Amino acid sequence: MRGKEIQTKDKHIQNLAKIVGGVQSILYKKEDLLAYDCDGFTIHRHLPKAVVFPKNTQEVAEVVKYCNENNLPFLARGAGTGLSGGAIPLNGEVIISLVRMKRLLSVDLENRRAVVEPGFVNLKLTQSISDKGYYYAPDPSSQYCCTIGGNVAENAGGAHCLKYGVTTNHILGLEVVLPNGEIIEIGKNGIPDQPGYDLLGLLTGSEGTLGIVTKITVRILKNPEAKQTVLAYFDKVSDASQAVSDIISEGIVPAALEMMDKTAIEAVEAAAFPVGHPRDIEALLLIEVDGISAGIDEQIHQILRVCKNRNVREVKVAQDEKERERWWANRKTGFGAMGAISPDYLVQDGVIPRSKLPEVLERIKKISEKYGLRIANIFHAGDGNLHPLVLFDAKKPGETEKALAAGSECLKVCADVGGSITGEHGVGIEKREEMRFIFNDEEIMAQTNIRDVFNPKNLLNAGKLFPTPGRCVEVKKERKEVITS
Amino acid sequence: MVATELLTELKSILPETQMEAGESEGHPLGNGGRLIVYPKSEEEIVNILKYANQSGKKISVIGGGTKRGFGGLTESADLLLSLANYKGIVEHTVGDMTITVKPGTPFQELQAYLAEHHQKISLDPAWPEYATIGGVIAANDSGPKRFGYGSARDIVIGMRVVYPNGTVIRTGGKVVKNVAGYDMNKLFIGSMGTLGVISEVSMKLRPLPKYESLILVSFEEGNLEEEIRSFVVRILDSMLEPTSLELLSPSLSERLTGQKRYTLAISFEDVESSVHYQEDFVKRIQPSKTKMTILQQKEAQSFWNQFYKIGPNGLQHTENKETQAALKIGVINLDVLKVIKESQLIQDSNNLLIEAHGGLGHGLCQVYLKGASEDILSAIQDLRDFVTQLGGYLVVKHLPLALRQKVDVWGEKPSYFFLLEGIKSRIDPNRILNHKRFVGGI
Numbered sequence: 064m065r066g067k068e069i070q071t072k073d074k075h076i077q078n079l080a081k082i083v084g085g086v087q088s089i090l091y092k093k094e095d096l097l098a099y100d101c102d103g104f105t106i107h108r109h110l111p112k113a114v115v116f117p118k119n120t121q122e123v124a125e126v127v128k129y130c131n132e133n134n135l136p137f138l139a140r141g142a143g144t145g146l147s148g149g150a151i152p153l154n155g156e157v158i159i160s161l162v163r164m165k166r167l168l169s170v171d172l173e174n175r176r177a178v179v180e181p182g183f184v185n186l187k188l189t190q191s192i193s194d195k196g197y198y199y200a201p202d203p204s205s206q207y208c209c210t211i212g213g214n215v216a217e218n219a220g221g222a223h224c225l226k227y228g229v230t231t232n233h234i235l236g237l238e239v240v241l242p243n244g245e246i247i248e249i250g251k252n253g254i255p256d257q258p259g260y261d262l263l264g265l266l267t268g269s270e271g272t273l274g275i276v277t278k279i280t281v282r283i284l285k286n287p288e289a290k291q292t293v294l295a296y297f298d299k300v301s302d303a304s305q306a307v308s309d310i311i312s313e314g315i316v317p318a319a320l321e322m323m324d325k326t327a328i329e330a331v332e333a334a335a336f337p338v339g340h341p342r343d344i345e346a347l348l349l350i351e352v353d354g355i356s357a358g359i360d361e362q363i364h365q366i367l368r369v370c371k372n373r374n375v376r377e378v379k380v381a382q383d384e385k386e387r388e389r390w391w392a393n394r395k396t397g398f399g400a401m402g403a404i405s406p407d408y409l410v411q412d413g414v415i416p417r418s419k420l421p422e423v424l425e426r427i428k429k430i431s432e433k434y435g436l437r438i439a440n441i442f443h444a445g446d447g448n449l450h451p452l453v454l455f456d457a458k459k460p461g462e463t464e465k466a467l468a469a470g471s472e473c474l475k476v477c478a479d480v481g482g483s484i485t486g487e488h489g490v491g492i493e494k495r496e497e498m499r500f501i502f503n504d505e506e507i508m509a510q511t512n513i514r515d516v517f518n519p520k521n522l523l524n525a526g527k528l529f530p531t532p533g534r535c536v537e538v539k540k541e542r543k544e545v546i547t548s
Numbered sequence: 549m550v551a552t553e554l555l556t557e558l559k560s561i562l563p564e565t566q567m568e569a570g571e572s573e574g575h576p577l578g579n580g581g582r583l584i585v586y587p588k589s590e591e592e593i594v595n596i597l598k599y600a601n602q603s604g605k606k607i608s609v610i611g612g613g614t615k616r617g618f619g620g621l622t623e624s625a626d627l628l629l630s631l632a633n634y635k636g637i638v639e640h641t642v643g644d645m646t647i648t649v650k651p652g653t654p655f656q657e658l659q660a661y662l663a664e665h666h667q668k669i670s671l672d673p674a675w676p677e678y679a680t681i682g683g684v685i686a687a688n689d690s691g692p693k694r695f696g697y698g699s700a701r702d703i704v705i706g707m708r709v710v711y712p713n714g715t716v717i718r719t720g721g722k723v724v725k726n727v728a729g730y731d732m733n734k735l736f737i738g739s740m741g742t743l744g745v746i747s748e749v750s751m752k753l754r755p756l757p758k759y760e761s762l763i764l765v766s767f768e769e770g771n772l773e774e775e776i777r778s779f780v781v782r783i784l785d786s787m788l789e790p791t792s793l794e795l796l797s798p799s800l801s802e803r804l805t806g807q808k809r810y811t812l813a814i815s816f817e818d819v820e821s822s823v824h825y826q827e828d829f830v831k832r833i834q835p836s837k838t839k840m841t842i843l844q845q846k847e848a849q850s851f852w853n854q855f856y857k858i859g860p861n862g863l864q865h866t867e868n869k870e871t872q873a874a875l876k877i878g879v880i881n882l883d884v885l886k887v888i889k890e891s892q893l894i895q896d897s898n899n900l901l902i903e904a905h906g907g908l909g910h911g912l913c914q915v916y917l918k919g920a921s922e923d924i925l926s927a928i929q930d931l932r933d934f935v936t937q938l939g940g941y942l943v944v945k946h947l948p949l950a951l952r953q954k955v956d957v958w959g960e961k962p963s964y965f966f967l968l969e970g971i972k973s974r975i976d977p978n979r980i981l982n983h984k985r986f987v988g989g990i
């Protein structure tokens with residue numbers, strides 16, 4: 064049991080405790096802080112100075128103001144499921160946890176919007192409005208526990224983002240506490256195109272480095288009238304990849320178009336939600352179309368035809384909602400399922416032009432062979448968002464480093480074919496240096512310039528997202544030397 | 549500095565054939581330049597910007613010129629940088645459904661090209677024949693089908709932008725999903741050319757719909773607001789997936805359909821069976837005392853083609869006794885009803901022609917006014933007051949320069965103006981680009 068009083072002489076902790084209403088809203092002892100030394104990216108760890116649990120915007124603003132005035136580094140944290148290390152307190156930050164700000168503030172079905180606090184869990188929103196026939200579209204696989212505040216910060220995606228777009232396409236308004244403690248409202252009343260630069264778009268996906276989101280107005284959608292889900296098994300990865308392209312070329316916009324390779328299938332079948340996929344296939348596609356019932360059958364027929372033309376071994380349509388849900392549970396728990404076949408795994412998140420799928424999967428296979436580590440692929444094939452999962456054993460000396468290097472090399476491949484190093488998990492700590500695969504110094508500086516407008520002292524979530532400035536400067540120096548010498 | 553001097557100075561960076569003197573009389577819409585320059589490459593844009601930035605010159609940027617009456621307080625900058633000759637498709641990867649284009653490409657040209665591949669850019673801006681893709685994005689123009697497909701911020705995946713100091717920045721990328729770094733694309737969409745010159749745009753595409761139709765439902769007199777509202781709510785709460793749910797004011801409806809009635813334009817785009825199925829549903833819930841017309845395929849398309857030409861076009865501005873204005877109003881979705889009704893009331897009580905439409909699924913209205921200048925100014929003020937009470941905003945999208953100097957085009961500065969100002973001064977510290985064309989004199 065925690066004591067009723069703050070048992071430390073640290074003045075800052077005492078003052079912060081006062082702001083958030085006492086000892087029950089702050090953690091500061093080492094044993095309590097250990098749970099906050101990393102997020103879903105577990106390779107880096109650092110202890111925070113304290114964790115505070117504000118109950119409302121005012122308290123967040125006061126904590127921020129206090130930190131700002133006293134030059135204490137700080138950062139926001141939602142559920143801590145981020146996969147790139149965005150919530151890791153690299154500099155011994157004061158962590159501002161938003162989990163107690165978890166109310167659904169209002170729902171306006173007629174105007175298709177809802178207002179939530181940042182700690183509100185993604186899936187709960189859909190659950191709260193599904194009886195009326197509505198839902199919130201962005202569906203990260205972690206949606207049963209991640210927060211909408213964290214989704215905004217990471218611009219989270221999900222399986223159904225192919226048709227409906229990622230978080231940024233569903234955010235109408237934000238209340239934000241700026242790094243100096245000032246509270247602003249952008250996207251006032253959730254009305255689009257407010258005069259001025261699109262700060263809403265800029266803040267979404269800024270990985271908690273521009274401000275702390277304390278209230279969110281999101282767009283909600285009406286459930287589609289009908290939905291059909293197809294599962295297709297292929298003997299060759301190239302056939303599955305071709306089928307993906309063909310489906311899109313038919314002019315179909317599937318709600319979701321997911322792929323898993325052999326290693327991934329081995330894992331999901333060994334984990335909690337097996338479906339009974341054959342173990343000897345090379346790839347499977349999980350395809351969903353939704354919309355007006357009268358148009359769905361036609362699309363399903365087209366999809367079945369495409370799969371057959373691409374030598375599908377077996378293809379089936381879910382017979383009922385139960386079967387559909389089983390297929391999705393199997394897919395959505397895919398990352399965790401790696402635990403069933405490997406002690407540790409590292410998730411990567413590259414994006415490629417869809418047409419490069421066969422080539423890139425081949426190159427990832429080579430990387431796997433080079434490092435002697437298995438790499439499973441579970442991914443959003445429809446939008447080219449790959450998730451190579453590098454399997455390793457952290458207890459074996461040197462293997463963590465090898466896994467990191469293999470992951471980085473996968474991203475290099477994505478960048479080389481004209482893609483990106485992250486589609487939904489963010490840069491965080493993990494991919495800071497990989498930013499150089501796609502941006503040059505000037506482009507990175509253009510971004511840090513924007514950060515400096517919002518976060519001039521860089522106290523909020525410093526050290527994330529961008530390559531270390533030291534190197535930036537060094538690179539410049541080198542260049543200058545080359546030019547002058 | 550006069551045009552000839554500028555020309556002499558610029559000769560070293562741009563062939564003389566790509567320069568001409570600006571309008572000697574000035575242009576009633578302003579936003580001109582003493583010397584007009586027509587770069588044909590990104591490098592030329594870079595050189596022009598570098599020159600201006602180093603020598604303290606101001607630049608106006610223009611694409612097709614359809615939005616020349618949108619913002620801006622100066623008649624003539626030093627240079628008018630026209631992107632009209634910097635056009636064409638850089639890369640179209642059919643299978644990936646992405647396209648990269650140069651900014652001066654007229655919107656319609658792009659759509660016509662894409663249609664050959666059964667694809668499209670899912671935007672429906674005004675004056676597609678003249679508006680360039682760069683201008684559409686810089687001004688963030690959208691049309692009724694935004695309800696179904698979103699706006700520029702939902703489809704732009706990457707850009708190349710020339711900064712005022714000549715640095716070229718790439719934002720985003722060429723893939724449809726990307727969260728690497730800040731989403732810098734957003735900064736330039738709707739920035740009215742005040743931050744940089746967009747020299748390339750990459751967008752994600754959609755398949756052309758296999759079939760489309762448009763239902764026009766016109767309402768007779770009666771308690772319109774309630775009747776339209778409950779019908780619209782019924783549609784929104786159904787399984788229907790309209791791509792537009794646009795309410796037209798009686799005056800606009802008269803011009804487009806011959807019926808002087810509040811008219812709802814509901815469009816469906818999908819496979820044919822789905823489109824007809826949805827039409828049948830609408831027929832079943834058709835309110836009494838309404839008239840319904842259904843336009844199929846080509847008929848629907850030609851209605852929309854006509855629709856995209858209803859507002860004033862800055863390119864075709866002629867001096868006229870009658871002043872023209874266009875407003876963009878944003879409110880919470882269903883408040884569009886109130887705005888359209890209010891516009892009609894203001895028309896009836898003033899000696900003005902006011903045509904208005906607004907999307908009940910996204911909350912944006914366009915209002916076009918014609919009449920005497922003073923009446924227009926007072927109508928703008930009345931509407932702005934009305935909209936502000938609803939928690940919305942009003943932006944003046946088209947107005948002659950002389951009147952823009954009398955009315956605040958963008959409305960009051962937001963409380964976070966210092967952030968906008970901060971962004972501007974980081975990127976364009978010498979304020980060379982589209983000086984004072986944006987919110988709060990940015």
Ligand SMILES: Cc1cc2nc3c(=O)[nH]c(=O)nc-3n(C[C@H](O)[C@H](O)[C@H](O)COP(=O)(O)OP(=O)(O)OC[C@H]3O[C@@H](n4cnc5c(N)ncnc54)[C@H](O)[C@@H]3O)c2cc1C
Nearest residue numbers: 141142143144145149203204210212213216219220271276
């Ligand atoms: C099993 C698993 C599956 C996943 N699947 C997906 C997926 O399909 N798609 C996907 O996109 N992601 C996925 N993720 C990643 C992760 O769930 C998302 O990034 C999610 O958005 C993070 O939310 P969170 O509440 O856990 O945020 P946290 O991890 O707590 O924080 C993430 C970042 O956001 C910042 N932040 C948090 N709250 C705020 C706030 N209120 N204001 C400002 N900044 C804030 C933090 O500082 C940090 O930088 C998955 C993760 C796991 C573990």
